Amino acid sequence: MFRIRLSSFHSCGYSYAILCWGLFTLYCIWFQATRLYSYWLRQQRIKGIDRQPFVMPGTSLYKKCDFLVRIPFVTNLIAAKHIVGVFILCVVNVLWSLWAPFVYTDAGWVLPAVGLMDRRLAFIAMVNWDFAIIFGTRNNIITHMSGLTYESLIPFHRWLGRLGLAEYVLHVVWRIIAGYQRTHVVADSLFRNTEYTTGTISTLGYLLMYLTSFEYVRRNHFEVFYYSHIFGFIIGTAFACWHETTCFLYFIPCIIFWLLDRAVRSYRSWFVKSTPIRVDETVAQTATQEGILRVLFEQNGFNNFAPGQYGFFAIASKANKWWQFAFASNWRPFTISEIFRGKKSDVASTNSKEIEERVMSGEKKNEKGHSEDSLLNFDINTPEGVSQLAQLRRRAPGVSAPNSEESILATVHIKGLGNYTRRILRAAAAGDDFAVKVDGPYGTKLDYRDHKVIACYALGIGATPAMTLIKDCVERRAAGVKTVTTEHIYFIWCVRVSEEYTSFMDMLAYWNEKCKSAILPISLTVFIHVTRQKSGENLLEGYPGSDVFYGTRPDIPGYMQMIEDEEKQRGRDHSHVYVHTCGTDDFMRTVWNTALKHDWDTHRETFDF
Ligand SMILES: Cc1cc2nc3c(=O)[nH]c(=O)nc-3n(C[C@H](O)[C@H](O)[C@H](O)COP(=O)(O)OP(=O)(O)OC[C@H]3O[C@@H](n4cnc5c(N)ncnc54)[C@H](O)[C@@H]3O)c2cc1C
Numbered sequence: 307m308f309r310i311r312l313s314s315f316h317s318c319g320y321s322y323a324i325l326c327w328g329l330f331t332l333y334c335i336w337f338q339a340t341r342l343y344s345y346w347l348r349q350q351r352i353k354g355i356d357r358q359p360f361v362m363p364g365t366s367l368y369k370k371c372d373f374l375v376r377i378p379f380v381t382n383l384i385a386a387k388h389i390v391g392v393f394i395l396c397v398v399n400v401l402w403s404l405w406a407p408f409v410y411t412d413a414g415w416v417l418p419a420v421g422l423m424d425r426r427l428a429f430i431a432m433v434n435w436d437f438a439i440i441f442g443t444r445n446n447i448i449t450h451m452s453g454l455t456y457e458s459l460i461p462f463h464r465w466l467g468r469l470g471l472a473e474y475v476l477h478v479v480w481r482i483i484a485g486y487q488r489t490h491v492v493a494d495s496l497f498r499n500t501e502y503t504t505g506t507i508s509t510l511g512y513l514l515m516y517l518t519s520f521e522y523v524r525r526n527h528f529e530v531f532y533y534s535h536i537f538g539f540i541i542g543t544a545f546a547c548w549h550e551t552t553c554f555l556y557f558i559p560c561i562i563f564w565l566l567d568r569a570v571r572s573y574r575s576w577f578v579k580s581t582p583i584r585v586d587e588t589v590a591q592t593a594t595q596e597g598i599l600r601v602l603f604e605q606n607g608f609n610n611f612a613p614g615q616y617g618f619f620a621i622a623s624k625a626n627k628w629w630q631f632a633f634a635s636n637w638r639p640f641t642i643s644e645i646f647r648g649k650k651s652d653v654a655s656t657n658s659k660e661i662e663e664r665v666m667s668g669e670k671k672n673e674k675g676h677s678e679d680s681l682l683n684f685d686i687n688t689p690e691g692v693s694q695l696a697q698l699r700r701r702a703p704g705v706s707a708p709n710s711e712e713s714i715l716a717t718v719h720i721k722g723l724g725n726y727t728r729r730i731l732r733a734a735a736a737g738d739d740f741a742v743k744v745d746g747p748y749g750t751k752l753d754y755r756d757h758k759v760i761a762c763y764a765l766g767i768g769a770t771p772a773m774t775l776i777k778d779c780v781e782r783r784a785a786g787v788k789t790v791t792t793e794h795i796y797f798i799w800c801v802r803v804s805e806e807y808t809s810f811m812d813m814l815a816y817w818n819e820k821c822k823s824a825i826l827p828i829s830l831t832v833f834i835h836v837t838r839q840k841s842g843e844n845l846l847e848g849y850p851g852s853d854v855f856y857g858t859r860p861d862i863p864g865y866m867q868m869i870e871d872e873e874k875q876r877g878r879d880h881s882h883v884y885v886h887t888c889g890t891d892d893f894m895r896t897v898w899n900t901a902l903k904h905d906w907d908t909h910r911e912t913f914d915f
Pocket residue numbers: 457524525526528616618637638639640641642718719720721722723724725726727728767770912913914915
């Protein structure tokens with residue numbers, strides 16, 4: 307029978323839950339207040355009043371705590387403030403397990419008996435897991451309220467998961483000992499009665515989750531990690547609720563969040579139509595680099611896309627039946643490298659009868675069957691289609707406000723870094739047809755537009771998030787959009803061989819053109835470092851202040867000092883520089899920590915969750 311035990315364990319658990327939700331709510335209120343303030347600043351700018359953003363006292367010190375460090379065998383990137391945060395959380399957990407709900411009696415503060423402590427810890431563990439599970443979902447109201455996105459919450463998902471597991475293990479070990487001591491029969495320590503048996507099965511479920519979450523499994527057998535995580539969670543939680551019915555109270559909120567997330571993801575992936583338009587191998591694989599593939603697709607679910615965001619993609623060659631089968635289960639994250647907005651087109655239509663019907667209904671078509679004013683009124687599916695993307699870029703800028711009447715085309719650039727991506731690359735080189743599904747967009751809506759200077763530091767394919775940022779700023783300044791204050795953009799890009807940047811040259815040429823004809827002033831300086839070639843062409847001649855360097859790595863502190871000096875020459879003492887970085891952990895750590903020394907705002911995009 308369903309029964310909730312209102313025990314001291316429960317009061318310990320729920321008081322801890324109230325503390326956590328209370329603190330989190332305060333954080334959300336603070337975040338929403340800062341959003342309102344940014345909105346007000348932009349409104350002022352539209353009226354022609356350029357106010358300097360208010361900087362809270364202590365901001366500089368707080369920013370210094372963002373310093374990134376590496377903890378060997380644990381994580382490559384963690385901010386100093388998060389280490390402090392995790393430490394405080396552990397201390398709070400210990401205090402709660404000892405004294406919650408903090409009732410002062412005539413006998414003073416009463417410590418519970420040791421035999422009860424393990425169950426108090428198990429209840430606290432459930433609250434930690436509640437948060438861990440919610441932080442591991444992609445779509446939830448919490449990300450909207452707090453501004454913390456899926457990828458920024460994933461590290462907390464892991465920390466809370468580990469902390470909860472440590473507490474849960476203490477409960478399990480203590481109960482195994484207690485079970486054994488009763489009868490001195492080994493089996494009784496695990497399967498003495500229904501309570502023990504369900505507890506044991508639940509533990510096995512959670513252990514499966516934990517053991518398959520190690521970095522090695524995640525990086526080398528992602529699907530094993532992913533599906534064990536879901537299976538382990540369902541088994542662990544179902545049997546935990548059977549083991550102790552009060553667990554329902556704790557798990558129900560996160561189960562609701564999880565189910566809603568699954569529903570939104572399924573809807574986006576299977577019901578919002580994605581149409582692949584072209585899949586091209588833009589850089590063929592060679593002995594020195596892995597090759598790059600570009601997917602151009604139409605996805606109207608990207609209406610609210612913000613530069614720097616990414617999506618989860620399932621891409622399969624139609625030629626391979628096994629791939630078709632695996633299609634539904636192989637999702638990979640890729641950043642949108644470019645977006646084109648335009649009038650709703652008939653891009654997706656390949657059905658000649660349908661085209662004919664629309665022509666008869668009076669809609670004017672060109673010879674390829676597209677509306678004259680649609681995004682693709684030329685046939686992109688020709689061998690010249692690759693260069694025609696340049697035409698698309700020039701006729702479909704991404705500056706219009708999101709609107710449901712427009713068509714959204716987007717590209718992702720994919721490097722052949724692993725088995726799956728290399729397989730798609732090979733299929734694209736062979737000219738296969740593809741099926742594409744997209745779940746997204748995800749990721750932070752970045753605040754770069756409020757900064758006078760943006761500096762993007764990218765490594766290899768890590769340039770894709772920077773590309774949408776730069777394109778957005780350049781196009782908006784070119785169109786005279788006053789809410790974008792950026793006047794100078796620096797793009798420092800490190801690649802191994804020149805093919806990795808030459809395939810993006812048309813994009814760079816387009817930015818350069820836009821800067822020259824911009825209504826509001828904007829300058830772009832590009833420095834490309836080709837590390838594994840001693841010499842080569844300089845395709846950036848004619849780009850003011852820009853250069854290509856062969857055989858050298860970028861001097862990150864040197865570039866930052868250069869930007870600071872140039873800012874001083876422009877008469878701005880405290881420069882408002884926004885630094886964006888994407889690359890390996892070591893690269894991002896150097897960029898990030900150096901930027902903090904300059905007291906600049908920073909954002910990093912990780913390509914490894
Ligand atoms: C936010 C984000 C944006 C990215 N953007 C790009 C991009 O624009 N271009 C590009 O070339 N690469 C990008 N990557 C990297 C890209 O996702 C990986 O290179 C790709 O998944 C490798 O797949 P593979 O199976 O070929 O390689 P494998 O080596 O077999 O793949 C395993 C690796 O992929 C990761 N991975 C696989 N599936 C998922 C998933 N569903 N969620 C999270 N991680 C997963 C694993 O953790 C592991 O590191 C991005 C990664 C992230 C996290």
